[in-house]
Amino acid sequence: MNNVTIVDMQHLCKTFKLKVAGSSGLENRELQAVSDVTLKISKGEILALVGESGCGKTTLGRMLALFYQPTSGTLCIDGQDVIGLKRKQLKPIRRQVQMIFQDPVASLNPRHTVEAILTEPMKIFSLYDSRQRAGKAADLLAAVGLPPSDLKKYPHEFSGGQRQRISIARALVLNPAFIVADEPVSALDVSVQSQILNLMMDLREEFQLTYLFISHDLAVVHHLADRIAVMYLGRIIEVASKHDLFNNPVHPYTKALLRSVPSITPNKQRIGRILQGDPPSPLYPPGGCAFNPRCPHASEICRGSLPALEPTATDPLHLVSCHAKEQLV
Amino acid sequence: MSSVDETILSVSNLSIGFETDEGLIPVIEEVSFDLHTGRTLALVGESGCGKSVTAFALLKLLPPFGRIISGSIKFRGQELVDSTESEIQAIRGDRISMIFQEPMSALNPVFTIGSQVAESLLLHRHLDKKMAWQQAVEMLVAVGIPDAAQRAKNYPHQLSGGMRQRVMIAMALSCEPDILIADEPTTALDVTIQAQILDLMHDLQERFGTAILFISHDFGVVSRMADYIAVMYAGKIIERGDAGEILTGARHPYTCALLATTPRIDASVTRLPAISGRVPAPGQRPAGCYFQPRCPNASDHCGEQRPPPVDLSVTHQLICHEVVSE
Numbered sequence: 001m002n003n004v005t006i007v008d009m010q011h012l013c014k015t016f017k018l019k020v021a022g023s024s025g026l027e028n029r030e031l032q033a034v035s036d037v038t039l040k041i042s043k044g045e046i047l048a049l050v051g052e053s054g055c056g057k058t059t060l061g062r063m064l065a066l067f068y069q070p071t072s073g074t075l076c077i078d079g080q081d082v083i084g085l086k087r088k089q090l091k092p093i094r095r096q097v098q099m100i101f102q103d104p105v106a107s108l109n110p111r112h113t114v115e116a117i118l119t120e121p122m123k124i125f126s127l128y129d130s131r132q133r134a135g136k137a138a139d140l141l142a143a144v145g146l147p148p149s150d151l152k153k154y155p156h157e158f159s160g161g162q163r164q165r166i167s168i169a170r171a172l173v174l175n176p177a178f179i180v181a182d183e184p185v186s187a188l189d190v191s192v193q194s195q196i197l198n199l200m201m202d203l204r205e206e207f208q209l210t211y212l213f214i215s216h217d218l219a220v221v222h223h224l225a226d227r228i229a230v231m232y233l234g235r236i237i238e239v240a241s242k243h244d245l246f247n248n249p250v251h252p253y254t255k256a257l258l259r260s261v262p263s264i265t266p267n268k269q270r271i272g273r274i275l276q277g278d279p280p281s282p283l284y285p286p287g288g289c290a291f292n293p294r295c296p297h298a299s300e301i302c303r304g305s306l307p308a309l310e311p312t313a314t315d316p317l318h319l320v321s322c323h324a325k326e327q328l329v
Numbered sequence: 330m331s332s333v334d335e336t337i338l339s340v341s342n343l344s345i346g347f348e349t350d351e352g353l354i355p356v357i358e359e360v361s362f363d364l365h366t367g368r369t370l371a372l373v374g375e376s377g378c379g380k381s382v383t384a385f386a387l388l389k390l391l392p393p394f395g396r397i398i399s400g401s402i403k404f405r406g407q408e409l410v411d412s413t414e415s416e417i418q419a420i421r422g423d424r425i426s427m428i429f430q431e432p433m434s435a436l437n438p439v440f441t442i443g444s445q446v447a448e449s450l451l452l453h454r455h456l457d458k459k460m461a462w463q464q465a466v467e468m469l470v471a472v473g474i475p476d477a478a479q480r481a482k483n484y485p486h487q488l489s490g491g492m493r494q495r496v497m498i499a500m501a502l503s504c505e506p507d508i509l510i511a512d513e514p515t516t517a518l519d520v521t522i523q524a525q526i527l528d529l530m531h532d533l534q535e536r537f538g539t540a541i542l543f544i545s546h547d548f549g550v551v552s553r554m555a556d557y558i559a560v561m562y563a564g565k566i567i568e569r570g571d572a573g574e575i576l577t578g579a580r581h582p583y584t585c586a587l588l589a590t591t592p593r594i595d596a597s598v599t600r601l602p603a604i605s606g607r608v609p610a611p612g613q614r615p616a617g618c619y620f621q622p623r624c625p626n627a628s629d630h631c632g633e634q635r636p637p638p639v640d641l642s643v644t645h646q647l648i649c650h651e652v653v654s655e
Contacts, residue, residue: 052519053490159607189375189608190546194590194601201600216519219549223592223601246594260524262549263595264588266573268369268556270531274524278489 005076006178006210007041007064012073014059020283031282033059035234037073038309043177046204046211048225048242050218050257052279056234057214058182064212065099065180066090078177095125098171102183104163108155114141114166115151121173140169143206144199161192168199172207182214197224218261222246230254233282233290236309240318250312250320250328252295289323297324337507337540338364338387338425343400345379345386347611353396354612356382358564360400364508367534369541371551371572374561375587377608380544383561384510387542388425389417405507423453426501430513432493436485442496443469443481446503453504468499471536472529491522495529502533510542515550527553548591552576557644560584563609563619570645581647583620618650626651 014034019026034056041047049057062068063075066082075082078096085093101107108117118137122128128136138148144165155163164184171179181200185193197220203209215221221228221242228245230238230253238251249255256275277294280286289307292298301323309321312329322328345357357379364370372380385391387402389409402409404420426449429435437445446465450456456464462481469477472495485493494514501509511530515523527550534541543554551558552572559569560581568581579585589602606623609615615622621631628651636648 052521161607190591191375191587191604192607194592195603197592197601198603217592218520219592219594222594223598256521258594260520261594262547262553264548264552264576264591264593266552266576268554268572270528271524271553272528274528275521276525278491278522
């Protein structure tokens, strides 16, 4: 892997304005979905973003896919600052970034044939003539393992796994450099899931892709990722290489997450020592470290101030946001 | 309370079909299994293999087009297949109850959770309202709802997903049923919450001696819960055994492939072995062995004859042409 940065996030934040039922009718509130995320993604790597539902991983992914405008911070894609760009200026950058969605049923237009779905991006960017477009669409179908005769079919004629293959082909039409895959296999059965994961690995070689792989499934992430970022309540709390994260997790939340993953060994018994309670609502985040109400190591300082995401003493590439990290390494 | 390991429900040769425009299509074919008090049987398989239909059939909750073609379901000696609706109603929610995958759509949004837990107590135990409410609150305490007396007055939307699943479990267990059917109870939950719910089910099984039929597609979760495992493929149980026999000694090519294809955090592979093709739809099941078109070990006669049952041990059985017992 070379070390060219393809996506560079500095202090990225996203705030949504909501109306929430309060004691005196509807109140305007701000929900900070993503807070102060600083992270770089290198060309060719698979960075996995893991966390529980509501932690902001999809919001972060959608900012990188240029669906959402960040509220503050900077975002550079392929060396170009995208904050504050106009629609027209963003258009050429959109070719570089594509997205694969979780639900292969909802993300394909049921009234379009596969050919229409795959040629639309080329039409938008006025690439090729119509014959060449059809040829390119057939090539892409072949690359994801579907026959060219499927071009004339509609999405409902396919199974879930095949639809996800079509979504992947669509994401590749414009020859992007960077793909945001938001839980691409969580709606699939395990035998189909492995087909899609293998396909994504093959395509990464073939098209020199960089992935942001958003998932809640640590076993899938363990199989696929080069580097892993763990999110909790809108913030990245730990970043490390796959090997370090699974073998030397530091943050108490990462440790609890790893302990909760069931392994396939016959052991009917309680898991024990698991994390109690629910993640706090992002509308009412706790003071200090967001994890402190559930953390077994929480002390006064954890309730008072927010820990920075910093390298551990032993490894400059292993970043942890925890006041007690030196005791926990 | 009955002693542990007593057979409490016995399903034998159960076949279920769906009425369609093309006639009656078999969905479940000759499924047999037993449930024992204080023990958990896990039904494992991919979507469409018929594991949920089997579970719904036990409570006669099949869709309007579903028919039990043949077979028997015996609960404590009583035949459920030809029992009347009112006989089933007396059992459903009292002796046999069920929890579902999606706790939000399984709870009624316009009633408080306390009244929903109390409902089956009013219906089956004929308690007065005050007593039922009190017991409902005790049940909510038992499933670990903090501040249960106040929380009982909440509506489902005021609870988190994990809390809602706890309420579902409280509802299902309020009459201390003999059998709990859990249909993918943790699939919609996050992994730390899933761990909480699985631990809770362990505790409650120990306390009430409930027999659990645990339906899941996830071998990881199943290994935490199951005493016995039955693997389903295209409407049939293709392999069954003690949890250890299946998880570490599976012999059916489908079970082996399913286990190998599951990503895990305690082992690394560069490439996941994939099972090619897909599960045949009901009505399009091939001749011979249903897994044969996808099977790496298939030989000619696999496509011609139904595979015979093979006994590997007293508990470990499978159907396959290519596996022979030692």
